[in-house]
Amino acid sequence: MAELHDLTAIEQLAALRAREISPVELTRHYLDRISRLDDGLGAFVQVTADAALARAASLDDGDTAGAALWGLPFADKDLVTRAGVPTRFGSRLHQDFVPDATADQAAVLDEAGGISLGKTNTPEFGLTGYTETQIAPPARDPWNLVNGAGGSSGGAAVAVAAGLLPFAPASDGGGSIRIPAATVGVVGIKPSRGRVPFASGLDSPGGLPVAGPIARTVSDAALLLDVQAGGRPYPYATSAPGRRAFLEAATAAAASARIGVTTVSPWDDAEDIRLDPEASRAVDVATALLADAGHGVNRFEWRPRGYGEMFTTIWRTSAARMHLTDAQLELVEPITAWLVREGRALTGTQVLDALAAATVFERETITAFAPFEAVLTPALALPPQPVGWFHPTDAPENFSQQVRYAPYSSFVNVAGLPAIVVPVTLSASGHPVSVQLIGRPGGEARIIALAAELERGVGSLPKPDVWRA
Known part of the structure; x- marks a missing residue:
């Protein structure tokens, strides 16, 4: 017999609106799963059960059933402040921080009728592509608990993959949505720079971090x-979509498209990038599915140079913006301290040269x-x-390992492009x-439609054993 978490988020929303289930019932279902299953998964760092149930009851009593996410549970990434809820940023420097204001990233989902169940696990300040910290258990891959779940939205991805949430908001500055989503076999979307008003990327060095979703289906x-x-109001160059533009793209037939295929990464000239045969086979599977669907699919040559030094400089620059004292640097993760110190050692010329190089890279990549x-x-x-594979104390090696694990992620942020990851094989x-x-810039609808077509072509993939618990 199907459980509530077996339903997609869209099916759950339909059941809520038809009054087949109530927000309180759905919230209790997910809170029960979290209480029983999360100890071994590390998806959550804070569960706000009482607040969630009170919120669900208020929705039951109100007249807001037309809201876009009415009654659907989610959880805030622990980089996002919510008034009265501890926000630790994955760091022991902030173990006792309780904000008095709610960030737009959380408030927007509240206004749409969502119900926050707490905070999902993230690495310190969201700086790494894995989720292992000094203050919380590691986020683990539900398919094999020996392995980590990626990062920095590792907890969000685990919660979705294990059926602890129907979907989850996340953020991506160098792959932080796509890396964990791909690690645990769910869908993750990194929007274009400027697409999401409250997390546009336009206020950060290189324009890297944006907000986006992680979910089980496209x-x-x-x-x-x-x-x-x-x-939120839309002051940026990328125009606001229609009210349901992306959902309509996911459910409509994909128009015939020209699709380029490459396994080249811009890190190839800086790191020893070795593509696992299973990853290569997944590209072949997707290529065949798209070709069979009538799209023009062609391999193409792309040989960027000098990317590694440029991105590393910008990443260090971003870390150096954190106002940490020398005493605080002794308390943070070694990779955090290294990035901050390396960033502070950069000259203004080096930073400006890297930002200029990023602009050139963006233009050349789009071209x-x-x-x-x-x-x-x-x-x-x-x-x-495995958990612990990323070197805990050798920061340069740790950074190199992150690059070798996920060399196809950060360049999309530098170029400001939208991207989606979707499982296609086992x-x-x-x-x-x-x-x-x-x-293409602003082209979320097109890649969503193509990803949905891949999803239909692949058919139903199995779920991890924890799903049935």
């Missing part, structure tokens, strides 16, 4: 992205990808790695393996 992710993109409506790449280069061990589709 349609569920599109539902959440519609809310995120439309939840190289221009013949195609979408570009298909691997999502990750390597399969999920490895020999039965673990989902994903690919990435990268769109």
